[in-house]
Amino acid sequence: MRICMLTWEFPPRIVGGIARHCLGLSKALAKNNHEVHVVTLEFPGAPAFEDIEGVKVHRVRIELGHPNFITWTFIFNHFMEKLVAVLNRNFEFNVIHIHDWLTAPVGIASKHYLNKPLVSTVHSTEVGRAQGLHSPDSFLIDGLEWWMTYEAEKIISCSGSMKWELEHHFHLPSEKIIVIPNAIETSKYERRIDREAVKRRYGIAPYEKIVLFIGRLVPQKGVEYLVKAIPLILQQHRDVKFVIAGDGWSKNYLEDMARSAGFADKVRFLGFISDSELTELTMSSDVLVVPSVYEPFGIVALEGMAAGVPVVAASVGGLSEIIEHDRTGVLVYPKNLESLAWGVNRVLSDPGYSNWLVQNAKRKVQEVYSWEAVARRTIEVYENVCKR
């Protein structure tokens, strides 16, 4: 099967989970002898075309610009559309697959002018990310998301909670939405690391424990609840450093919050770090905290589980589907400082319990969340839409 996958985010252009998802899925599809063409955006240092383990990656050069972000997205969609048309002349795609609203215009246009079925993966929604529609931009994005779900023959949702959200917010028929979870590459965690050297790199003493957060610094990720819970954790565990890996528009706000509460020396804001650094840091941590207020899936929790770190996560969306409380991790109440601190303290206080969670979690990741399984189920969706 020839698949045209459209995404605004693809390595090395990585911000959220979409880039990693598209890479993992497209590599698994290529491994199963399907021809995958990923059309994505240019990025400094990345070639206009490359073959990654059988995946053909085409990066579009955006020749025009406009200060308004939404206008800019329509402009890059137009340039993607032109490239898709050229590629289709040579390869004759069977299916178009888009990821989130940012590539909805090119996906919808390609569906109609190429007369090909459109599949859309919804990773999250604007109403969820922004916790409501509070601005004209949010209304516009919400409208584009509705249009994308209307035009797609099938919608892939990463979790049951995301499916529920789509059914209720966009009034979609249940049978149009297929739940296929995310997956991760577990092989990168199958190695030994020097934990002390990793700690030294970030100015952390060998005896200090690391409470880690990984993700974009935006309100939906709930980092502020972790920062606010710091005193409750320190009351029981003085030798702890809180490491926050990621960047986002809330970074200054969170740094100010930590500073004004007098915990600046206890928190490290690392900004974006490379994938290999992230792997080592995760494997060197004592707890991974996922305090999200909205999380359709929560791939970072899977990464923690695969890396052998106990995960403490807010019981929202996909997180409550991935983690089985008290067996593969600890679920806490969202937006609740006492509950969050309780979860972290529980794991830090009992190494035996922590180790038990880690063993169960590793097993579950290997059994359920493999790219091979996700690719197999995605192909079933493609075959289904191509029959029509």
Added chain:
Amino acid sequence: MSFRGQPLPDEYYFLCMLHNIGATSSDKSLTLEEISRRIAMEPGKVMEKLERLIEEDYVDVNDCGGIKRYQVTVKGIMKVMSMYS
């Protein structure tokens, strides 16, 4: 200024505009006057914001034959993408 209910420094909106007008690599870098014209902002204000963003490594400046040209860094591109992803 606020974005999705939280305070957002003006320079991040400016960073987003600089990214959207295409100044994202050395061959697409822009002069102060070009930026000022494209986003309709006084050169003085543009300079003020650029200086702050350079300090934070979100913007890079190159000297091309005595003319300064500005571009968003990889770190800056990630910052902008995090706003809408």
